[in-house]
Amino acid sequence: MTHEFAIVWAHRDRLFAGLANTVGLVVLSSAIALLLGAVLASALMSQSRAVQRPTQWLVDGMRCVPFLLLAYIVYYGLPELGIRFDNWTAGLCALAIYNAAYIGEILRGGWASLPSGYIDAAHATGFHGATLYRRIILPPVILAVGPVLGNQMIQIIKDSAFLMIIAVPELTHAASSIQSTYYVPFAAFIAAVALYWALCRVVELSVAWLERRAQPRR
Amino acid sequence: MTFYNLLSLLQGAAITVALSLIGIVIGVPLGLGLGLALVRWAKVPVLSRAIAAYVSVLRATPMVTLALLIFFALPNVGIPIDPIPAAILTLTLNTAAFNCEIWRAALNDFPKAQIEAAAASGMSPSLAFRRIVFPQLWRTSLPALVNEVTLLIKASPAIAVLGVVDITRAAVRIGAQTYEPVPPFLVATVLYFIVVFVLVRIQRTIEPALVRKYGVA
Numbered sequence: 001m002t003h004e005f006a007i008v009w010a011h012r013d014r015l016f017a018g019l020a021n022t023v024g025l026v027v028l029s030s031a032i033a034l035l036l037g038a039v040l041a042s043a044l045m046s047q048s049r050a051v052q053r054p055t056q057w058l059v060d061g062m063r064c065v066p067f068l069l070l071a072y073i074v075y076y077g078l079p080e081l082g083i084r085f086d087n088w089t090a091g092l093c094a095l096a097i098y099n100a101a102y103i104g105e106i107l108r109g110g111w112a113s114l115p116s117g118y119i120d121a122a123h124a125t126g127f128h129g130a131t132l133y134r135r136i137i138l139p140p141v142i143l144a145v146g147p148v149l150g151n152q153m154i155q156i157i158k159d160s161a162f163l164m165i166i167a168v169p170e171l172t173h174a175a176s177s178i179q180s181t182y183y184v185p186f187a188a189f190i191a192a193v194a195l196y197w198a199l200c201r202v203v204e205l206s207v208a209w210l211e212r213r214a215q216p217r218r
Numbered sequence: 219m220t221f222y223n224l225l226s227l228l229q230g231a232a233i234t235v236a237l238s239l240i241g242i243v244i245g246v247p248l249g250l251g252l253g254l255a256l257v258r259w260a261k262v263p264v265l266s267r268a269i270a271a272y273v274s275v276l277r278a279t280p281m282v283t284l285a286l287l288i289f290f291a292l293p294n295v296g297i298p299i300d301p302i303p304a305a306i307l308t309l310t311l312n313t314a315a316f317n318c319e320i321w322r323a324a325l326n327d328f329p330k331a332q333i334e335a336a337a338a339s340g341m342s343p344s345l346a347f348r349r350i351v352f353p354q355l356w357r358t359s360l361p362a363l364v365n366e367v368t369l370l371i372k373a374s375p376a377i378a379v380l381g382v383v384d385i386t387r388a389a390v391r392i393g394a395q396t397y398e399p400v401p402p403f404l405v406a407t408v409l410y411f412i413v414v415f416v417l418v419r420i421q422r423t424i425e426p427a428l429v430r431k432y433g434v435a
Contacts, residue, residue: 064368064414068375068386069407076399154278158373161280165379172283185290193279193287200278 018174040104062101150207230388241309249317276315
């Protein structure tokens with residue numbers, strides 16, 4: 001057994017390269033999903049039914065579908081529409097689009113629980129449109145749903161493992177390739193599991209730290 | 219996409235639903251047991267730590283990674299395993315960890331006064347659990363449990379990497395045969411959507427019915 005782990009340790013650069021790809025994918029896609037989610041949330045809270053209804057269908061529909069299927073559709077479907085990506089970018093797009101729906105719904109929930117007088121006061125002070133959203137609504141909403149966003153980020157980390165199936169060189173793909181070259185399945189995948197766990201702990205601890213920092217601002 | 223292709227996708231759907239159900243049927247009581255153990259034995263050093271570590275690691279492990287670990291590593295340590303049992307084991311281990319968290323949270327929120335009242339009326343702890351705690355516990359946990367089932371189904375395409383012909387694997391096969399991967403994946407997506415949507419609908423019908431029957435959940 002120690003021999004197996006020694007082999008994995010000898011090829012740790014491959015594992016770390018996979019980890020770097022996973023982190024890159026997760027960070028980038030979280031940032032894009034947060035931006036898209038903010039747009040979706042404002043559409044979900046829109047007064048106009050013509051905007052609100054279709055967005056609600058889109059968001060609810062996306063949340064009923066497994067991530068891998070969306071990844072397959074982006075990976076195989078976009079080239080048919082004439083948009084060509086490499087696997088990495090296709091994976092990034094799929095992660096961002098899929099999680100934007102979840103984040104949109106999370107932000108909508110936070111927005112809906114804002115006291116109504118708060119937004120009225122902003123209206124009275126002359127805030128409206130995009131500035132109202134960006135300066136008045138989003139900051140307290142993001143503070144309030146911070147831990148839920150952290151959980152979603154952990155979900156993104158776990159979803160990113162599916163991308164090995166479309167040959168994105170992320171962490172599980174790296175572990176899988178080490179195991180298939182040297183036949184060290186236990187050590188290779190345990191190492192991957194440990195790294196995923198560490199990554200999730202980092203997210204959890206950062207969210208807790210941000211929560212503490214944000215406390216005086218409430 | 220022929221009629222035959224559609225049939226094989228539906229067969230895949232049956233596999234996805236059946237394996238997820240088996241995972242749930244084993245995982246829910248297992249999670250309840252672990253959750254109970256964690257709350258009751260919070261002061262037993264080794265065991266409660268071990269359960270907490272299991273939950274923490276399993277909740278952070280992607281389903282694909284877990285499936286590959288089980289399928290390739292078990293034979294390596296002398297336990298041969300076929301794709302279907304490996305898939306069931308993957309789904310069960312994963313959902314047991316999430317279930318443990320759900321039950322543990324519900325147990326922690328359970329009003330202490332009721333347990334003390336039960337003890338004062340002479341009920342043994344196990345009788346109090348059966349008659350007082352559990353009947354309320356499952357109602358408060360139900361929304362979280364249904365949510366966990368939908369999460370499990372959405373993560374279940376991971377078992378396709380083991381060669382289990384679920385919805386996803388069936389779609390991959392059809393795509394490879396016809397050289398047109400997009401239509402089978404779209405149909406597969408619709409199938410997953412239906413399964414999850416039906417579950418969410420059932421929950422939305424059951425919840426008000428429970429509130430009507432037992433009062434506030």
